[in-house]
Amino acid sequence: MNVRSGWSLLVLAFTMAFATDARAHSGNTIDGVYTYVIERPYQGASRRVDMITADDGHRIKLDLSAASLPPEGLAGIRNRRIRVAATDTTARAEAMGISENFRVRSVQVLSDIVGFSRISAVTGNQKYISILCKFSDKPAVEPRTPAYFTTQLNNTYPGFNHFFREVSYNTLTLDGSQADVAWVTLPMTRVQYNALGAPVDYLGAMFDDCTAAANATVDFSQYFGINMMFNDKVDDTSAWGGSWFSTLDGVTRSWPVTWMPYWGDGILFGWNDHGVLAHEMSHAFGSLHSKDPSGFEYGSSWDVVSNPGGTCLVTQAGVAGYGCIGQHPVAYNKIAMGIMPAARIVTHAAGANLTAYNVERMTQPPMAGGTFQVIKAAITGTTSQFYTIESRKRVGYDQNVPGDGVIIHKVTTGNPQPAHLLSPLGTAANLGDIDALWAVGSVFISVPDNIKITVNSFSGDGTANVTVQPATDPGTFTFALAGTTVIEGNTTAAVIAVTRT
Template sequence: MCKKMIAFLIFLAFFIAPAGTALGAGIGQEAALTGWLSVVWGDGSDGSAESGPLFFLATDDGGPGMALSISPQALEAAGGIATIDRQQVRIYGARQSAGSGESFQVEKIELLSPQSQALRSGVLGKQPWVNILCRFKDSTGVTPHPVAWFSTLFGNAYPGLDHYWREASYNNINLNGTTTAGWFNLPKKRSEYIPGGQLDLGLAVRDCTAAAEAAVYFPEFIGINMMFNDDLDGYAWGGGWCLSLDGVNRCWNMTWLPPWGYENQSPLAHEMGHGFGLPHSSGPYDATYDSKWDVMSNTWDCFTRDPNYGCIAQHTITYHKDLLGWIPASRQYVHTASSLARTIHLTNLANPSPADGDYQMVKMPLPGGQFYTIEARFFTGYDGVARIPGEAVVIHKVNSADSRPARVVDASNNKDPNDAGAMWLPGEVFSDSQNNITVKIVSKTATGFEVAIGGQSKRSFTAQGSYDGQVTESRRNSNKGGKANASSAMIMVGDDAANRRVCAIFSFNTASLPDTIQIQAAQFVLHRIALTGAPTRLGNLWVDAQKGYFHTSPKLQPADFQAAAAAENVTRLTAKNTTYQAAIPAAYINLSGLTQFRVCYNDDNRNSRADYLTFHSGNSANTALRPKLNITYSP
C-alpha cells in the first residue's frame, strides 16, 4: 500500500457552556469558551493529498461544530497537543466568518483541570473497545466481514490487536473485554455523511452509536471503533471524541474506519494509537509518513502481509511508549548537561532484556524543553525482519509543541530517515557540538547495544576547613598535647621558645560525596600568612590522615596531638610561594563523615627560639584563603 498523507483535526466538545462565556458574541468579537478538548487525526488513502491542520468546535452531542483555527503560538504556549488532548480547557479568541460558515480563531488555551483524563497519567491495565459495524443506507446489502472475523482481529493470538498491544506495551495494557456488535444500518446514505467530500465526523458518531444503542452499553468501554462498510472521504480517522452516551459525558477513544482501515491490521493499530493519544512521528523533513521505525508514521507500506488481516504493524517508538507510561523510570537513563560520561547497555525496544542495569531508552534534555531520545531496535516480535529498516540504534529529536513531536535524526540529510544515515552502528558517533553531546555506539550485544554517552568526565568537590586549630605540646618531648586553641583566625605549626612542638588539626566534612564514586585526586591546600624564625630547619612538614576524628570528638581537643591516625606521615606539604599543598591518597578520604588531617614537624630544633609557620584557619575573614580539601572524582 502506498504512503498515506494526513489531515489533522482538533475538536472541542463542550458539555457545559455557562453564562458569561460569550457564546453569542458576534463576528470579530472576542470570546471565551469552556469545555473538553480532544484531538482527531486523519490518515488518507493511496495518493491522497495532505491537508490540515483543521480544527472544529463540536456541540455536546457530537453534532456539527464551529471550525477552529488555533495559532501555533497558542498551541506551543499550552504545551503541545499531548498536554491539551482530552482536557477541560478555556479558549480565548474571536469568531470569524468563513466560506462554509463561522469559525473561531483561538489565541490562547487555558487548562482548567490538568489532571483530569490526563494522557501523562499513563494508559495502563484493561482497555476494552467496542467495535460497531455500520452500513450506509444505500449499501445495506454489503457486509465486508462477519462478527467472528473481527473477534479474531482483536484476539490474543498473532496478529490480533490484543496480542499486538500487549507486546507493544510490555503487558502494561490489554484489550480484555473488547467486543463487536453489528452490522447496523445507518439512517442516511453514504453521500449524506460526506457533504462537500469531507466526512461529517460528528454525524457519523451520532448515527452509528445510536444504531448500536440497544446492543451496547458504552460506559463499559474506553474506546469505540466504528467500522463502515464502504469508503469514507478517503481517510481513516482516529483520536478522541467527547460526547454523552448512555447518560455519561466523557471523552472516548474513537476511530472512523473504512474497509481498507480494518482489513489491514497496521492502519487499524495506527488509528487506535491516535485513540490512545499518540501523535505522528516522522523524519526531519516535510513528509509525515516517511519513518518506518514507527507504527505512528510509515506503517502504510506493506512490509509483511497476513493472508487474513493484511499489512501488520511494527512497534511504536520509545518517546510514545514513555508518553503512555510503559517504560518505568528505572529503565530510563536521563543524561543531563551536568552528567558524567557513561557507558550503558541499551536493550532492544521490542523485546527488552529483563537484566538489571539494562535501559530501554535514553533521554537527553536540551535547552528550551526539547530533548533527544535514543533507542535500540532489533528484528524481533512485531519489529520482525522487513517491518523496520534494520538492527540499529535510532535517535529522535523531540519537540513536544510540534504536531509531529519526535523526528528521526538522519545524518545523511537525504530525505530518507530509514537508510544508513539514520541507523547508528558500532564505531559511529553522533555529535551535537552546540549542546556538548556525543553518543558513540561501542558494540552490538545479543540483546542490544553498548552506548558511550559523553559528558563531564570528572566532577569536583571542595570542602572548607572547620573545627580546626592548634595544639601545643605539654612540654618538650612529652609527645602529649597541652594547650588547644580553636578560636583564632590563624593557626601556627612549628615549635615555640620552650622547644615544644605546635601541631595543627584540620577537619573537612566529606559526607556529601556519593558512596559509589572513584576519587581521581584529592588536594589539601593551606595559605600561609607569615613565617617566624627558621621553621624550614625543622625538616619536612608532615600530614597524618584520619577517616573520622582523631580523638573522641570532631571538635579540637588537646589529645588530638597524640591520638592514633589512620596513617601517619602519609604525605608532606610543599610550598609554592605562600600556598602549601599536599596530595592525599583516596584511601584516606571518608565518604560517610569527617576527614581530618594533623600537620606537624616531627621534632623541634632545640634552639630555644620560636620557629613556626602561620596559616589562615577556618575562622579567617577571607574565605578564599581558608583551608580547603579539593577532590576530583568520577562515578
Template structure:
C-alpha cells in the same frame, strides 16, 4: 513585562499568563482584557490517507481540533493557533481545557484568536498536569484496561459486508498478531483490551451521500454525524458503560481518509465522549492502519523523518508514521503494526523511570550506557536515553534527542530495516523526527543513514552531547555518552553522523599496514571535513573522522 520595538515580549509573558488564566478558569472568572475564557473537552481528529498509488503523490494528512463545550455545542479551533497557545497540544487531547480567546478588537479577523490553552483537569490527575511556569508537562497517563468496542455500520445504499462479525471480534484477541496482544506488548503490559468486542452490521438511516458531501470540490465526511447515527443504531443492543474507545467500521469509502481521535454522541441516554476511529474497508482489512488510528485515539500524534518535506508517512520505525513499510504480513489481518517510538511510549507513561536515562544539558561526564532493545518487555537496563538541550528543569521544555535500540525481531518488529540505534529529535514534546545522516536525507528512513551502528559516532547540533556506538550486546548496544570533544557549534537543526573514513579508492595507495584505529574518545573531528557552507546551513552534512 519587557518590550521589544514597542511590542510585549510574548515568550516571557506567556508562562505567567498561563498560570493566571488557569487560576481564573478554576474560579470561573475572566479578565477584562480577554473576550472570553471557555472550558470544555479538547478533541483532536487526525485523517490518514491510504498508501500512495505508484506514480501518484500521496494525500497530505489532516488534523482538526474542536472544543466540545458542556452544553453539547462544539467549536472548531484553528489548529495553528491552538499549537502556539497550548505548547504541547497533543498532551491535552481528550482532556478538559480552558481556552482564552482574544478580544476581537485586537485582531484583524472577526473571529477571536486563541491566546492560551491550559488544562482544567489538573486536580483529577495523579500528578500535576502543569509545571510552575504553567507549561503542560505531560500527557495524561494511559494505563489499565482500555475497553474498545467495534461498531460495523453499512450505508443505506451500500449492501456489501466485507467482513463477518467473527473477524472483527477476533481482532481484539490475545493471540500473537491480534490487537489485544499488540497493545499489551507495545505498552510493556501497561494497558490491555480486556472486554473489547464487536457488534453489527447495523444499518445507517441514510445513504453515503448524506454523510460524505463535497466541500470546495473535495469529499468531506461528517465524522460527528457518522458517529451519532452509527452509535444510535447500535445503542439498543450494545452496552457502552465502561467503554473507553469505539472503532467505527463502514462498508464504503469515506472521504479518502481513515480517521482517529475523539468525539461525542448520545449513547446510554447521555452525551458520551470517548476515543473514536472511523475506518473504511482498506483500513479495517489491515491491523497496522487500524492500530495507527487507535494510537490517535490514545492521543498520539504522527511521527516523521528528517527529510524536511510535507510527507509525515516516511518513518518506518514507527506505526504512527509509516505503518505500511517494513511491516510483518499476516494471512488473516494483513499488515501488522510495528511498535511506537520510545518517546511516544513515554508520553503515555509506559516507560518506567528505571528504563529512562536523561543526560542533562551542560553534562561534563563521560559514561558507558547499555541500551537495551526497545521491544524487550523485561529489560532491566536503559531503553530510553534522552539528550537534553535545555538548561530548564524540564528536559523536554525545548529540544531533546531520544536514543533507542531496535531489532528486526518478533511478531511486529520482524520486518524492520536493520539492527541499529535509532535517534529522534523532539521539540516542545511534539512530533518525533527520526534522524538521517545521509546527504540529502532519504525520503524514507529505512536507510543506512537512519541506522547508527557499531563504530559510528554522532553529535548533537550544538555540540553539547556525543554518543559512540561501542559494541553490540546480547540485548542491544553499549554506548559511550558524554560531551563532544572538542565542542562543536552548529546552527543547523539536523546533526551530522561521524563515521570512520571510507575505504580508499583503488587508484590510491593501498591501506594495508595502516595504524590501528584510534579509540573513539580520542578521535579529533575537523570541522572543515563536514561539507560545504550550503550543506552546513541545512544540516545535511556527513563528516569523515580522520
C-alpha cells in the same frame, strides 16, 4: 443500551456541527474540553483537526500554534478541560460567526467540572468495542462477519490485545474487547455524509449515527474506546483516529475513536490492514505522527504512527487475514501515550558528563538489570526539546522495521509531528528506512544543543551501548569506515579529515 443522558446543556449539542452563536461564550475566551482527530490518507498529506467542545456544548475548531501550548505540547491538554484565548477579537468573531478556526493565543488547563469523566491514563485494561456500520445505499454489503472483528481484537497474534500488550510491556491490555453482534445500517449514504462539509461535520454525523444504531445491543458505558468499521470508504482518501467528546449511555467524556474504511479486498487500507488500524488506534490512545529526516510525516518505517506496516515483509494475507503487520511506535510516541514504564526511561541531564547506557531493543526486551528502553537526552534551557535514543531489532511486532540497530530522534513537543527521525545521511527524502540506522562507531554531535551521542556496541540480542556527553568544539576529526560522525548536519563515511568552520 441505556437511554443517553448527561449534562442537560450537552444532550442535544453533541449532534451539532461547529458553533455559530457567539453569545454562548464570554469575552475573548472559550472554556471546554480539547480533542483532536487525525487523518491517515491513502496518499498525500494529512490533516489534524483540533477542537474544543465548549461547556455549553458547542464544538469549535481551533487553530493552535506551538507558542500557545504548554511545554508538553498537545499531550499536556489532550482530553483536558481548557480555556483558550483568541489572538484578537476578529479571530474570535470569525470563528464564532462564519465557522473559521478560532485562532488561539494561549491555552490554560482548567479543573474538571461535575459530570465529566476524564481519561487520566490509557494503561490498565481498556476494553474496545468495534461497531459495524453499513451505509444506507449498501445494506447488503457485509465484507466480514462480526467474528472476524472480534478475533481482530483478541489476545493471540496478531490480535490487538496481543499487540498492545507487547507494545506497552503489558501496561495496557484490551481484555473483554469485542465486536458488536451484527452490522447496523446508517440513515444516509457515504456521499450524503461527505456532503455535510468539513471532515469533522461528516465524522461527527457518522459517530452519532453509528453509535445510535448500535445502542440497542451495545452498552457503551462498559467500554473505553470505539472502532467504527464501515462497509465502504469513509471519504475519498482516508482513515481517521483520535477522540470525540460525547455522552454515551450516561457517560460524558472524550471517547477514543477510529473511523475505519473498507476499500475492497484488493487494497490493504482501513480495517483490513493491521498496520493502518494500529496507526489509528495509536492516535486514539494519544499518539501523534512522527516524521522522517526530510520532515515527511508518513516516511518513517520505524514507527507505526508514521509509515504503518513499515517494510510489509511480514503480512497476514487473504480474505481472512489482516494485511501488513504493524510495528511498534517509536519511543517518544510511547511516552506520549503513557505506556512506556517510567523505570525504562533514563534521562541524561543537560550538560551532564559522559555516561554510558545499555539500551535494550524496543520489542520483547530481556529486561536485564541496569538496562533501559530509551535514553531521553535533555537540552539546556528547554523542557520542550530533547533527544531520544532507542534500539530496534526485527523480532515480535517489529519484524517490519527496516533493520536492527540504534535510531535517534529530536523531539519538539509543540510540533504537529514532535519526534523527528535523524539520519547519518542528512535530511534528504526517503531516508526513513535503513538509512536512519546509526551503526557501531557512529557519532552524532550538535554544538547548539551541546550534545554528543556515540554508539559503542550493538549485541546480538539487540542491546546497544550508547554514550551521551556534552559536545565540545569539534575542531578537526578523522573518521573511520566503521562508522559515521555527523556534525551540524555534515556527514562522512571515509577516512578523511573534516574541519568545522
